[in-house]
Amino acid sequence: MKTTKPSPDAARQPHTTGGEGGQTRRSFLDRLGLGTLLTAIAGQTWMMVRALVPNVLYEPSLRFKVGTPDRFPEGVTFLEDRRLFIFRNQKMFYAISGVCTHLGCTVKMIQLNQPQKVEIRGKLTEERWEFHCPCHGSKFYAEGTPYAGPAPTPLAWYRLEVAADDGQLIVNLMEPVNQDFRLTV
Ligand code: FES
Structure with missing residues (x-):
């Protein structure tokens, strides 16, 4: 090899x-x-x-438009996304929060079968509805004062205004108002 x-x-x-x-x-x-x-x-x-x-x-704005007054029928409109009740009595408007003052659940508006006379802060009032909280049973009179359950304070009322530019209603969550507040348009 x-x-x-x-x-x-x-x-x-x-x-x-x-x-x-x-x-x-x-x-x-x-x-x-x-x-x-x-x-x-x-x-x-x-x-x-x-x-x-x-x-x-x-975060969502605390001052926002919700539509022109003619958008709201007589009675109440619930704005679910804002958890807010807008009330209309002809030309008068007011807004009540749907947030329970106990732990923040959304209250439900309950229509009463028949009007009831209740005394709130010494004043006799006829109630046609009230608010109930499904979480822990708080109950509120029609103008938001609690009368049962753990909620410590009334439902909040917020200032309503009319927008200068387009006439829409504005809700101002930064400005709580008392229960006598009414916006007339
Ligand atoms: S959150 Fe409404 S009663 Fe507790």
């Missing part, structure tokens, strides 16, 4: 580990390390900048 002997010149060649391929591998690893470092620095910087920006919570 014929065997090939290595030439003496080849044996004298200096021994290298990988030659050109090894240098390419090293430079690739260097670049990889640098890339990882830059990514880590960028991540840290982003987190620091993000921590300086406050989390913005978009």
Whole structure:
């Protein structure tokens, strides 16, 4: 069998580990390390900048339009998304909150089978409806005064205004008013 002997010149060649391929591998690893470092620095910087920006919570406005007066029929309209009762008696309007003053459940308006005479703060009034809270049983007279259950305070009344630009009713939740409030349009 014929065997090939290595030439003496080849044996004298200096021994290298990988030659050109090894240098390419090293430079690739260097670049990889640098890339990882830059990514880590960028991540840290982003987190620091993000921590300086406050989390913005978009809450519904506390003063908002609900439509022109002719949109509201005589009697009561419940605005479910605002949890608000808008009452209309001909040209007079007022707004009562549907939020129970105990723990914030939405009260329900209950029509009475027949009118009842009740005395509220020394004044005799005829009631045709009242509000009941389904959560813990609080009950409120028609103008919001609690008479049963754990609710500590009356349902809130809010100021109504007429918008100068388009005549819509505006509810202002930042301005509670007393139970005598009426807006005449
Ligand atoms: S939330 Fe209305 S009675 Fe408790």
